[in-house]
Structure formats: structure tokens, C-alpha cells
Amino acid sequence: MLVARYQTRFVRPPNPSAQHLRCFAQPDGDLSEVLPYLNTRLKGYEFCPAPPSLTLKYRAKMITLTAHEIAINIVKDQTEAEEILEWLRQEINATWEGRGEIVPSFEVATPPRIFEIFKLLPHTNCRGCGQPTCLVFAVQVSQGAQGFNDCPHLDQENRRKLREYLRQFHLLD
Numbered sequence: 001m002l003v004a005r006y007q008t009r010f011v012r013p014p015n016p017s018a019q020h021l022r023c024f025a026q027p028d029g030d031l032s033e034v035l036p037y038l039n040t041r042l043k044g045y046e047f048c049p050a051p052p053s054l055t056l057k058y059r060a061k062m063i064t065l066t067a068h069e070i071a072i073n074i075v076k077d078q079t080e081a082e083e084i085l086e087w088l089r090q091e092i093n094a095t096w097e098g099r100g101e102i103v104p105s106f107e108v109a110t111p112p113r114i115f116e117i118f119k120l121l122p123h124t125n126c127r128g129c130g131q132p133t134c135l136v137f138a139v140q141v142s143q144g145a146q147g148f149n150d151c152p153h154l155d156q157e158n159r160r161k162l163r164e165y166l167r168q169f170h171l172l173d
């Protein structure tokens, strides 16, 4: 097992109105070697070989892994951070144990196409998602900055299609 536990700390962003936290976790194992394998398995958003770092998008969050630290840009509380870190711990350990079967990747995944997201939105520009237009919201979703469930007006069928489309990029709510 590469990672058994973490030490975590939480930081509130400098903006006084911010409601979220940033989470920094130190794993008890060195992640350097597992990162290219994890990049293959989880389709990383950014990968840097030296020094090794991998950025993932998950549940509309940016998660950056380096040799000795995992940073999650937005969490609402400690419980949410612990859920994400536990998911990551399992992914890291499964990847490490199965690395003999995985071709390491030093590339980044193709991002989702904005139009594929936009075409499934209601096109009313109602601002209910916090964005001025559905197109801006589609950009946000494509970058992992918001989840598709932030649009309260998606019908069931398009919600299902968006989930299916974004699943391949690991951009799920």
C-alpha cells in the first residue's frame, strides 16, 4: 500500500466573503512514481514530469498531486475533503498495485468540447447557475469549475446525457 493515511490542514481563502476552504493533505507515501500511472487511469487535466505533478478535475474541483502533497482547491467542509481524499487514497493504492498492467502516460487528456455541453443546456440564460449565460456556464463545466448540476433547469434526459458525456473526462458532480 502506497498511502495509508494523510495529515490534513485547511486554509480559508483571503477573500473574506469566501464560504469554502482549501485543503492540503500530506500522504505518508511518496507519490512521484505513481503519478504517470494515475494520469492514465484518471485522465489527468495537467501533467508535469519534472518535478512530477498531476492535476485532476473531480466533482467540479481541481485536485493537484505532487510527490508529498495533495491540494484541493475548494471544499465546503472537512467531511467533503475526507470523502475526496479517501476516494483518492483508494485510486492511488489500486493504481500502484496494478501498475504492471498500466501504461504510464505523460500526456494530458483531451478536454470536453464546450459545444457538446452547451447543446444540452436550456439556453434561457436565466442566470440560475450564477453565470450570465448558458454558454459561460458550459465553459465553466468544461473546465471543471462548476458541475452540471449547478443548472437547476436541466431536464432528466439532458441531465443523463451530460452525465454520460462528462463521465469519460471524470467531470462528475
Ligand code: SF4
Pocket: 121, 122, 123, 124, 125, 126, 127, 128, 129, 130, 131, 132, 133, 134, 137, 150, 151, 152, 153, 154
Ligand atoms: S441556470 Fe441553466 S438555463 Fe440558466 S443560465 Fe445557467 S445553464 Fe443556462
